[in-house]
Amino acid sequence: MFSFDLLLDVVVAGILIGGFYAAVSLGITVAFGLLDVVNIAHPAFVILGAYGAYVANSRFGLDPILAGLLGMPVFFLLGMLVYRVYYTSFEKRGEESLRGLVFFFGITFIIEVSLLLQYGVDYRSVEAAYVGETIALGPVDLPFRLAIPFAVAIALTVALHLFLSRTFYGRAVKAVSQDQLALRLMGASPVRIKALAFAIAIATASIAGALLIMIGPVEPSVGREYIGRVFAIAVLGGMGSIGGTLVAALILGVLESLTSTFYGPSWALAVSFGILLLVLAVRPAGLFGR
Amino acid sequence: MMRHGKPGIRGRLVPVALIVALALSGAAAPAALAADPIKIGFGMALTGALAGNGKAALIAMQMWQEDVNKKGGLLGRKVELIYYDDQTKPATVPGIYTKLLDVDKVDLVVSGYGTNVIAPAMPIVIERKLVFISLFGMAVNEKFNYPYYFGIMPTGPEPLTDWSKGFFEVAMKQNPKPKTVAIAAADSEFAQNAAAGARQNAKKHGLRVVYDKAYPPPTADFTPITRAIQAANPDLVYVAAYPPDAAGMVRAAHEIGLKPKMFGGGLVGPQYASLEKALGPMLNGIVNYHFFVPAPTLKFAGIDAFLKTYQERAKTAGVDELGYYLPPYAYAYLQILGQAVEATKGLDQKKIGEYIRGHEFDTVAGKVKFAPNGEWAKTRVLMVQYQNIEGNDVKFFEGPGHRVIVYPEEWKTGELVYPYEKAKR
Numbered sequence: 001m002f003s004f005d006l007l008l009d010v011v012v013a014g015i016l017i018g019g020f021y022a023a024v025s026l027g028i029t030v031a032f033g034l035l036d037v038v039n040i041a042h043p044a045f046v047i048l049g050a051y052g053a054y055v056a057n058s059r060f061g062l063d064p065i066l067a068g069l070l071g072m073p074v075f076f077l078l079g080m081l082v083y084r085v086y087y088t089s090f091e092k093r094g095e096e097s098l099r100g101l102v103f104f105f106g107i108t109f110i111i112e113v114s115l116l117l118q119y120g121v122d123y124r125s126v127e128a129a130y131v132g133e134t135i136a137l138g139p140v141d142l143p144f145r146l147a148i149p150f151a152v153a154i155a156l157t158v159a160l161h162l163f164l165s166r167t168f169y170g171r172a173v174k175a176v177s178q179d180q181l182a183l184r185l186m187g188a189s190p191v192r193i194k195a196l197a198f199a200i201a202i203a204t205a206s207i208a209g210a211l212l213i214m215i216g217p218v219e220p221s222v223g224r225e226y227i228g229r230v231f232a233i234a235v236l237g238g239m240g241s242i243g244g245t246l247v248a249a250l251i252l253g254v255l256e257s258l259t260s261t262f263y264g265p266s267w268a269l270a271v272s273f274g275i276l277l278l279v280l281a282v283r284p285a286g287l288f289g290r
Numbered sequence: 291m292m293r294h295g296k297p298g299i300r301g302r303l304v305p306v307a308l309i310v311a312l313a314l315s316g317a318a319a320p321a322a323l324a325a326d327p328i329k330i331g332f333g334m335a336l337t338g339a340l341a342g343n344g345k346a347a348l349i350a351m352q353m354w355q356e357d358v359n360k361k362g363g364l365l366g367r368k369v370e371l372i373y374y375d376d377q378t379k380p381a382t383v384p385g386i387y388t389k390l391l392d393v394d395k396v397d398l399v400v401s402g403y404g405t406n407v408i409a410p411a412m413p414i415v416i417e418r419k420l421v422f423i424s425l426f427g428m429a430v431n432e433k434f435n436y437p438y439y440f441g442i443m444p445t446g447p448e449p450l451t452d453w454s455k456g457f458f459e460v461a462m463k464q465n466p467k468p469k470t471v472a473i474a475a476a477d478s479e480f481a482q483n484a485a486a487g488a489r490q491n492a493k494k495h496g497l498r499v500v501y502d503k504a505y506p507p508p509t510a511d512f513t514p515i516t517r518a519i520q521a522a523n524p525d526l527v528y529v530a531a532y533p534p535d536a537a538g539m540v541r542a543a544h545e546i547g548l549k550p551k552m553f554g555g556g557l558v559g560p561q562y563a564s565l566e567k568a569l570g571p572m573l574n575g576i577v578n579y580h581f582f583v584p585a586p587t588l589k590f591a592g593i594d595a596f597l598k599t600y601q602e603r604a605k606t607a608g609v610d611e612l613g614y615y616l617p618p619y620a621y622a623y624l625q626i627l628g629q630a631v632e633a634t635k636g637l638d639q640k641k642i643g644e645y646i647r648g649h650e651f652d653t654v655a656g657k658v659k660f661a662p663n664g665e666w667a668k669t670r671v672l673m674v675q676y677q678n679i680e681g682n683d684v685k686f687f688e689g690p691g692h693r694v695i696v697y698p699e700e701w702k703t704g705e706l707v708y709p710y711e712k713a714k715r
Contacts, residue, residue: 006521009546013513020510112337120608121341123533123559125568127682132572134545143545146511215510216538217568221338225507260514261521265505266477268514 005139010261011254012140018253019150020215022157022246023208024226025233030160030201032231033240034177035194037086038100041107043223043230045202048111049075049209050218051119057126064126065152068210072203079202082107083195108223115220123217131214149211154246156207160200161242173197177240229269236276238289248287251275327370328363328637330624331396333386333411335403338378339507339532342562344403346600346609347425347620348373353599354624364631376402383410391418397637400623401425403616405480412436421630421643423623426616428453428483431664438643439664442623444581446669447661450487451494454528456673456697457555457577458491461526464708468525468551472501474515474539475530475556484530484556492528500524509535512542525551533559537569544572551709554578560676561615563684570682575713577706580674582614582655583693587701590656596621612687622653673697675706677713 024046031039049071056067090100130144164170172193175183180190212218233252237244255275256268263271279287332351335344351371358369372394374386383402390396391414399415401408401424408427412434415422421438424430429449431439446452461468471492475485482504492499501522505515516539519527527550529539536559543553554576559565561580566573582588600613610617627642629651634641650659659667674693679686686692694704707713 003521006517009517010514013511013517017511017513116337116341118608121337121345122564122608122610123342123537123562123568124564125537127568132541132544134547141546143513143542145541145545146513216534216541217565219339219342219534221341222534226510257511257514260505260509261518264503265509265515266503268509269506 006261008140010257012142013146014254014257015250016142016146016150016253017257018250019153019246020146020211021229021233021253022249023149023153023204023211025230025237025245025249026156026160026242027201027204027208028230028234029237029240029242029245030173030197030204033234033238033245034173035197035201036177037083037091037194037198039104039198039201040101040227040231041104041111042201042205043226044108044111045075045078045205046209046212046226047115047218047220047223049206050213051115051124051209051220052206053210053213054119054124054126054218057128058124064128064210064214065148065207068152068207071206071210075206076199076203079199080195082202083198086198087191087195112220112223119220121219123219124213125217126210126213128214145214149214152207152211156204157242157246160204163200164242169193169196173200174240229272232273232276236279236286238283238286241286241288244286244288325367327368328365328398328631329370329372329394329396330398330400330627331372331387331390331394332400333376333383333390333402333407334373335378335407336375338376340378340404342533342564342609343616344376344378345607346604346613347403347616349603349607349609350596350600350613350617350620351624353596353603354621354628358624358628364628365635365637369628372396376407378404378407380406380410383407384414387411387414398627398631398642400627401427403620405430405483406478409479412439415439419639421627421639421646423627423646425620425623428480429665435663437647437664438639440626440646440660441665442619442626442655442658444655444666444670446671447663447665447667449665450483451490452487452665452669452671453484453579454488454491454555455669456579456671457528457552458488458495458497458526460577460673460697460706461552462495464551464706466551469498470500470522470524471497471526471528472519472522472524472550473499473503473528473530474501474519475504476532476535477504477506478532480558481530481532481556485528488528488530488555497526505535507532507535509538512538513546515539516542516546516548519550520546520548527553528555529553530556531558533562533565536560537565540569540572540576549709549711552577553710562610563612563687564610566687567682567684570686571679573676574679574715575676575707575710577673577675577696580614580672580693580695581670582618583672583674583690583695584614584688585690585693585695585701585703587695587703588656590618590654591652592654593618596654611684618653618655622651622655622658625653626651626658670698670701672701675704675713677704677707 031037052071053064053067056062176193237248259268259271405428408424423440426443475481536557630642630645661667696706
């Protein structure tokens with residue numbers, strides 16, 4: 001069964017799906033890794049993004065990626081609002097740990113039920129000329145359904161990395177995760193910076209949702225399938241490291257792909273999480289954590 | 291000023307009136323009881339992974355309730371459906387049925403949708419000796435052997451093997467004859483049962499199994515699995531999968547150019563309009579099970595009127611817009627229960643159970659007769675090949691023509707295009 005071509009194909013498939021995992025996990029990396037906000041509702045926001053792309057695609061014929069990009073400002077504002085409520089109700093009072101978790105759990109349900117009431121429970125998908133097409137590069141087949149999400153995910157990762165490392169606000173976001181008092185002494189408001197960063201994290205869900213619905217059909221509760229995986233990626237990458245998130249997502253994608261093909265898909269997740277445990281045993285801060 | 295002494299005529303009449311009123315109320319009690327509705331209880335997947343089907347089933351069941359009540363109900367009593375959302379979670383089922391029986395005091399119970407939620411209800415219905423008609427359960431009674439279990443799914447008396455029997459029988463009649471098979475199935479009770487049946491059928495036909503793996507439900511991409519299957523180079527690829535996985539598998543197979551001689555079998559998903567539209571021409575050539583498709587050979591009494599009403603309601607409910615898969619059967623299993631209640635003139639579970647076991651029923655899903663194990667006496671799992679689909683429009687799936695029934699002979703509407711590669715075009 002083993003052949004070099006097959007190995008190459010499988011590794012490429014893993015890299016492609018890993019790119020998508022990175023897009024979904026970036027929001028968690030920012031919220032959980034940098035801001036210490038355990039936003040377990042992030043996959044639900046991704047589903048919301050997927051439905052946004054579905055509506056834009058089915059009603060207005062918009063390309064799903066374009067729909068995801070256009071949805072980002074809306075999601076940004078939504079993120080601002082959610083963080084304000086979270087801050088006022090929980091973080092400000094020092095009750096963010098358990099009650100904050102319940103808050104995001106509640107948001108997950110609100111999003112799911114709202115989608116359920118509005119769009120029903122049928123599976124939804126998008127149409128685009130490139131979905132279903134494949135391009136052959138030598139021995140490797142690149143399905144556009146996966147290659148485009150990969151390219152968009154890389155672009156998103158690079159953009160977020162540049163924002164955090166090159167801009168004033170980006171560096172302020174990094175600073176807020178390290179020393180809020182020092183940030184205050186510099187005249188910046190940690191709450192405003194955190195709201196901005198959280199809003200950016202939620203904005204990534206718009207584009208990640210568009211990628212998700214390109215890969216496969218969605219229904220309102222499908223986001224639950226991704227909770228474990230995205231948190232694992234954020235932790236493996238090293239809480240708060242954007243580059244680390246991409247590397248961790250690619251590692252998990254390739255490992256899952258290799259295990260699925262050569263050993264059996266049932267073991268794919270077990271092997272991935274086994275590697276996660278192993279890495280954490282050696283490097284508790286994750287691959288790129290400090 | 292108050293008067294004391296002998297009570298007046300009004301005072302003497304009050305106790306008499308009370309006694310008469312009490313007597314009347316006592317006499318009226320049986321009449322009130324007779325007017326109480328007959329309660330039918332069930333859990334149903336209204337949220338969660340199978341909610342699409344669960345909600346569609348509920349619409350069909352409510353249509354039956356309305357139709358029956360319009361005709362005066364059952365035994366002269368209105369019918370009331372009492373249901374709870376099982377969230378597609380088997381763990382919720384024992385609690386739901388206990389509440390239905392002990393708190394809501396339902397008269398009859400039926401199952402929710404799917405094997406995974408039917409099995410957890412079995413211990414309760416067996417303990418209480420209740421008739422239990424299940425909706426699309428896969429070989430649920432195999433281990434329980436409960437005499438009053440009846441399954442409304444046309445798999446046949448040997449559900450494990452009947453499910454995939456047609457796929458293999460059709461394949462073995464082709465030239466060149468297939469010699470190898472790959473089996474991929476989700477890690478769930480239904481899919482594993484289907485895969486077990488496929489293994490038995492493969493063995494019966496002397497096929498060599500060259501790939502046999504299960505995959506976990508949260509699989510995002512099926513490319514690695516289809517590549518592994520391609521590397522094993524099987525003649526047949528039998529897949530047992532739930533909707534999102536089925537779509538993922540079909541897309542991945544299409545993208546990598548999987549070229550077996552036949553592909554499909556147990557894909558749950560291409561029976562729904564939404565996934566049929568989403569996959570469109572990618573379905574061409576796939577041979578898959580169906581329980582009903584609009585075809586001249588499947589003109590059952592009442593099915594057209596049922597589908598017309600269902601499709602009108604589905605538009606606003608956000609469920610399967612065509613409703614060919616589950617809804618007719620969700621209507622039919624209540625038809626069977628209703629016919630049995632009327633025929634036995636009561637709610638005696640034993641009498642109802644014996645009646646269902648011994649009779650044939652006319653339903654919108656055709657004639658139904660049960661085997662001793664509670665499954666259909668004769669299999670009617672259709673093997674359908676998608677042919678000549680040129681786009682993603684629902685028009686390709688509304689009427690006959692593009693889903694050609696290739697098995698069983700009795701219901702056949704056309705010939706299989708073989709191999710898969712030829713039919714894909």
